[in-house]
Amino acid sequence: MNIKVTILGNNSALPAYDRHPTAQVVDIREQQFLVDCGEGTQVQMQRFNIRRRRINYIFISHLHGDHYFGLMGLLTSMGLMGRTGELHLFGPPPLKEIIDLQLAVANTVLPYPILFTPVTEGMSRVLVDTPHYAVHCFPVAHRIACHGFVFTAKSGGRRLLPEKCRELEIPAAFYPHLKQGEDYLRRDGLLIRNDEVTEPGPPDKRYAYCADTLYTHSFIHHLSGVDAMYHESTYLDDQRERATERFHSTAAQAAELARAAGAKRLLLGHFSSKYQDLAAFYTEASAIFPDTEVTVEGTTYEI
């Protein structure tokens, strides 16, 4: 099962050149996950045909404004559009207070429940786990508490060998259990081992969003072999010192990390407003890690 990532905003804090602050939508089997929500995200969603009602999960990496100042507007609009279904929100603990305060002063009660899960500093754990997808968080290294997220599209388990199943007279009702790796005990007492009637299914797909971070290997184990990773590249490498001072990375550093992690593909974003032309980001990173893409807002990357 593929993962689709649609970039809504790939600029750093100051909006410029029609690039917007950070937001992206991860789609797994038509379940949509919003990752960060900079100012104007709801307008970018309209522009790129992302339907707000389809978003059931929102993840906020950290509380710098360019990653969440669009959240209140989106939550309010969802309410005005009559949403009633649960919304799952994950983010730093103070996010709850910020939302509650702004709803209270507006004398507004949203017509749908927000189920908030605090992501506390340094936390590394599974946040969502279903038969089809899972999400876990990991800490990155930024000026304030900040987390990345890994999205896993589960493959659907082992692949059946239909002829073997029929030959061994396994009832079709048991097939879902076979896909999950279970053995089958026949009525006549014969134990049929799972690997007699199935083979390994396609592997899971994994996509890692690394949020805002300086260059470090501290979370590289979360990126190991991922099918794609999105890593910030606020600057080019001639600004490596400035990048580190500001807890950001360069394009070359993002590529070095992708290579060291054995990632299959690198998506770059979070470009500083000082750069209008982004061609050099590709040149710099692809020299180190060839399968690099400089993301473009409105583009959907199939992973």
Next chain:
Amino acid sequence: MNIKVTILGNNSALPAYDRHPTAQVVDIREQQFLVDCGEGTQVQMQRFNIRRRRINYIFISHLHGDHYFGLMGLLTSMGLMGRTGELHLFGPPPLKEIIDLQLAVANTVLPYPILFTPVTEGMSRVLVDTPHYAVHCFPVAHRIACHGFVFTAKSGGRRLLPEKCRELEIPAAFYPHLKQGEDYLRRDGLLIRNDEVTEPGPPDKRYAYCADTLYTHSFIHHLSGVDAMYHESTYLDDQRERATERFHSTAAQAAELARAAGAKRLLLGHFSSKYQDLAAFYTEASAIFPDTEVTVEGTTYEI
């Protein structure tokens, strides 16, 4: 001295049809006042060539998100752009807490001071008064505490009659006092009455922003004879009941108020997202008050 009003957003809460939530810039003698600051205001400013550094005064009418969710982004960007000069901010008292909380969680200290003046419920008073301009607030009738603002461009006082001044040997250094209406006592004891050497100057110009409100005459005395008033018209008059229920107005009601107040000109805004075509707003309002304009984002109205 003219007042220029540039509309940055004239839609109600849900952005639609490339219309944006409320924000406008009032310009008097190149001093710029930002009035309300819906999400995306800083991007609208870039789009319409309003320079963020020129804004020294911001007025927030009330704490519904479509009137202030763009404020944090704008304040943060001003900081990133190196602003050091004072910013005067006027709004409901909880606005301070909302800003302080969001700066604190971001571990951010702005490089410029915000001088916050709370505008408390029901308050009607002068907020700014200088030789060239003044601003006062007045309460309107909305679901939560909400204020309108009147901007006055002072004319510069009485107009000198230069020949008379010379004839009566009044030193030029005293001319500014004459413009303010003072008499002159000559060294030889002759009292020269002000109206012997001046005539009335051009009148002050006044612009009233009425924010979000249901139809009421409760604040009509603040609008008496204004050169222009901006009044919300969320709905057309066939939705009069719904408008009242939601503490909003119709185009016909805005026109009725403009006529009753003796305003010279009416600017309409805060259109509901249910209307794509706004022609009927003009038809409806101008039948009652001919000098009506349906505002267009990016347009500057000279008053």
